[in-house]
Amino acid sequence: MRRLFLICIFLLGLALALSAQYQNAFKVTWIEPGSGAVLPESDAFDSVEGTLGVLNASGPVNTEGHPFFTPLGTNGRACVNCHQPTYGMSVSTSGLLQRWRLTDGKDPVFAAFDGSNCPELPQNKESSHSLLLKRGLFRIPLSWPPRNADGSAKPVEFTIEVVKDPTGCNTSPQYGLKSAEPTISVYRRPRPAANLKYVISGGRPMVLKTGMLADVDPETGKPVGMNLMSDAREPSLKTQALSAIMGHEEARVAPSRQQIERIVEYESQVYVAQSAHIFGGPLAVEGGPPSLGPVALRDHRAGVLGDNDCDPVFGSFDSWKGTDYYRASVARGADIFMYRQFWLRDATHINTIGLGNPLKRTCATCHNAQMTGQDLSAGWVDVGTMNYPTWTEPSTWAESSELPVFKITCKRDADPHPYLGRVIYTTDPGRALISGRCVDVGSIVMQQLRGLAARAPYFANGSAKSLRAVVDFYDRRFDMKLSDEEKEDLINFLGAL
C-alpha cells in the first residue's frame, strides 16, 4: 500500500514536472535579450483578474538576432527589457520585483544608467532602484536647456531649481543640473510599444492646443501626431528607437538603418488588449462590444474621433447591459466614461484652448481617440498629477516624496502657467522640459488605455498602484463624486480594455 502510494506520488510529480516543462517550452513570460524564443502569432498571459491577449499580426516572430530582442548597446539591454509582451509591451512592478529577486538585481533592466535612481548610487542595493521597483520608473535624463535639432539652445521662459532631491541625481556634481552638462532627471514609466498605429496617427501641420507648428518626421518631412512618449520629444518611431538605443541601451555605435526598420516593423504589428476576465470569460466575442481584444485593434481604423454618439470611443457596450454581473458592470463603466458629466477644471491644454474653465463634459472629451482613448490632437495636458498641490505625491512637506521636486519660476515677460501662476512646484515639468514654455509645466502626453490590467502602476509617474487609485485620483481632482458602484464599474471597464 505504502509502495503504491509512493509510486502515485512519483507519477504525480513526474506529470507536474513534464507539464511545467511543456509550459516552459511553449510559454515565454519574461523574455531575456538574446534568448532566441519564437513568439507565436497569438499569445495570452495572466493579468490582473484575467488574461492579456497579444497578437503578432504579421505572424510568429523569431527573436533570434532580432534587434528588438538583441542588445545593441553596452549594458546588455534590448528594447524587450522594458517592453515585455507579458506586461502589455511595457513592464509592471510585479514583473520587475520578480526579476530583481531572480537575478539578484543583475538583470540589465536594472542598468545603472537609468534603471537605478542615479548611476552613482551603489547598484547592488535594492534601495538604489526603488523608483523602478516600487513605481516602475526609469530615469529620463534631459539636457537643460532644451536644444533645437541643430543643437542650439531653445529660448526658455522660466528658471528651474531643485528643491528636493531624494535620488541625489539632480544635485549630483556629475549628473545634476549644475554638472558640466546640465541635466534634469525625471522618472517615468515606459509606454506600451504596441497598438502603435493609433499612437502615431494624426499629424496635422498645426497643433491645435498650442497654435504652433507640429514637429515633422525628419525622414518624410511630414507633420507628426506628437502623441509619442510622455513629452512628445521624439517625432517618429524610428527616431524614438534610435534615441532609446543610444540612451537606454547605452550604445556607442548607432544601430544600422535595417536594425531600426526591423524594430519599427515589429512594434508596428503588435497589438495588446485584455482578452478574458476570470468571471466574464472571453471578452472579444461575437455580438459583444466591438473594441475588445487585440484582433479588434488590428482590424480597426486609426485616427477616428470617438467623442460622439455615432462612434463612441470604445464602441457600444449596450449588448452587455442587463447580462451577468461583470459584463453589466463593464457596460455601466463604459457609459460613465462616455456620458457621466463632471466639471473639468484647471487642466492646461483642455480648458485653455477655447473650451472655457470649467468645462462640463465627460472622460471622453479628452480621451477621445477611438480604440485607445488617447487625445486625437497632440495630446499633452496638465491634468494635475505632477504639479503641486494636486500632484499625486504626499500633500505636505512633512511627508516624504520619492520623486524630486523642482521649483519653476516663470520670467516676467513670459505668460504664466494658466492655473498655478508664476511659481510652480512640480515633480516633473513634463512637456516644458522640451518646449521651454511655462504653459507646458506639468503637461504630459495622454497615453493609451489598452492592456491596462497587465501593466500597473499607472500615470507617467507610476503613482497609481491600481486602477482604483487612478479612478480615485480623477474623482478627487475633478470632484466627480463617484459612488462606490460607479468606481467599481469604471475599474471593470478600464480593466477590460
Place this chain on the structure above:
Amino acid sequence: MRLGLFLLGAVVALGQQRNFISCPIVRDTKTVPCFLAEYDGELYYLGIQQDITNEFHPPQLKHEVLVEGRVADGPRICGGIPLKPISISVVKEVNLACNTLLPPEPGIDAPPAPRGAGPSSARPNVAASTPRPPLTGRQEFTVLYQFNDDYLEYAGNAVVNAAAAYAKRSGAANVKVSGYRATTVLSNGDRLVEKAGLAEKRAQNIATLLRGLGLSNIVVEWKDGPEPGDGQSDPSRRRVTVVVTP
C-alpha cells in the same frame, strides 16, 4: 443736421458698448453652462459652453476677463443682458478670486446649444469640402487675437491655412505678414495698451506657420507702436494681416 444725427448715432452706439474687466461667473443649467460677468451693478450674458469650432470661446475661472461687447436687443439670457458682437480676452495672470460657479436654478435656462455637455450627437465633420475661392488677385487675410495674447485660436488657425492655400494656388510672388498690437478703451475711460513686442511676436509666429505650410517668399513686418483705441472696434486691431499678392 446730418452731422448732428451722426454724432447722436455715435453717442448711442458708444452708450450701448460695454468694455470692462471683471471676474467671469459660471452659471450651470440643465444643459450647458452659461458664462456671465458683472459690470457697474448689472449682469451681462457672454455666451455658453460649446466646441472650439464655435465663434464664442468662454472665459476662465481663476482669471479675470476683458469683455468688449455691445448690448443686444432681446430678453435676458441666463439672467444676463446679452452682448453681441462680443470679444472675450482672458487676463493672463491668475486671480483666485474669480471662482464663482453657480448651481442651476429653476427658470434659468441656457439657450439651445448645438452641442450638449456630453459627447457630440453628430458624427464629426469629415473634411467638409468648401468651394475654393476664385483667384482674385491680391487678397488680405486677418488673424485676430485676444488682448495681450499671441495664442492662435481655432479661427486664426483656419485663416492661416486659408492664406497659405491661397498663396500656393495663386503662385504668390509676395506674401507680406504685418503684426500689430492695439489699445482698448474701457467703458470707464481707462485705456489698456497691449505689451511691447507683441506685434513682432504675432507676426513672427504667423510667418513661421506659413513657412511650415510651405511658403518661402514671406516678408515680415510689424508696427512697434500700439494702434489707437476707440472703445468700439478695438478687438479688430489686435491682429496680423497676411497680404498675398500673386
